Amino acid sequence: MDKNFLFDLITPSKNLISGDFDMVVVPGEEGDFGILPNHSNLISQIRPGVLNTYKNNKIDKSFFIYSGFAEFSNNQLIVLSETAFDVNDFKLNNYKDSISEYEKLKNQTKVESEIIFFEKKIEEANTIIEILK
């Protein structure tokens, strides 16, 4: 039996992490779930939260993921996320700045689709701050 499995965390612009792990805990839509080697095939939606990877029963790396999908098959876990980053890279002030930036942009534009877009972005930044602060 395999002791570990391959895990990839992919964002549209880059592959954040790729490697063998003992366990990965993913914040699923209906609650966190741990993936161990030889897990059954699974496709799950992700809610905003922190994803932890384990090596030798210790947390190896933690990533924040905002949304996306996790797929497990053939002893390989792939997590696709539009917004994902290492929790160590989190800087509260950056997100506070970006919220006021988006607020400003939102008030400038009159296009409906852009207003919705900026609202989504503000909500995203707020959620990130709430979870990680």
Place this chain on the structure above:
Amino acid sequence: MANLKELRDRINSVQSTKKITSAMKLVAGARLKKAQTEAESSRPYVNKMQTIIDNVTSNVNMENAPAIIKGKENNKNHLIIIMTSDRGLCGGFNTAITKLAKNKIKNLLNSNKIVKILCVGKKGQDHLKREFNDLIIDSIPISGQKKIDYEFAAKISNKILLMYENEEFDIAHIFFSLFKSAIKQEAQLKQIIPVLEDGQDISKKDDAIYDYEPEEEEVLKNLVPQNVAIQIFSGLLENAAGEQGARMTAMDNATRNAGELIDSLTLNYNRSRQAQITKELIEVISGAEAV
């Protein structure tokens, strides 16, 4: 024989053109590397997304699926999204994309469909406005962006999805150019809404059985908007790489042509010069003989 001064001016002007084209070639070459890496790093996400969508669609009962996945009964309103570059001087890059799009638009119009065109990148509008100016609903320039990031693509996809919700169209296609290599780009046509193309085989591709969390339908509903955004994002990146590749090749050709032109002009110039010297000598000699 042409005037010597005229020839000299011609040579000088071709030489400065050659300098410009060779500089542009170098710049495009440098940018190509970066754009190519970006385009290639977006591919795993796109491919994986497609696998998940294929998997889910083959497991979902299609009769109850929402319209955004299986399509509507009457497909009268079409949205054509044409992604091109903002700048020219890149050979046949934009022409290839717009040519493919024009064919599609003509076909749709001939079968009495209503077509709306959304241009991403200024060149698309430039190429299409003569024939289809009334159909263009908007043109989004790329050059305002510091960098083509996912946010830009998300903004465009948001706009498209909102239009879909307001029932402004039933089917959306994107046109872009797939980057194969610096000398080869292929204009592509892809349907993004609805997810399933007419007559597409949705039977199970592999035997893998998945657990879904939440239900399949729910997962699928959320997959679609993300898929639209990522398709546009990857189209933009493929285009950016293709544009630089096409420009590099075009400028390489232009530099070579300029070189050839300079050679032939120089030959012409030297011949004229010698002819003039000979003529002057003959005049001197015949003048001396006459004395």
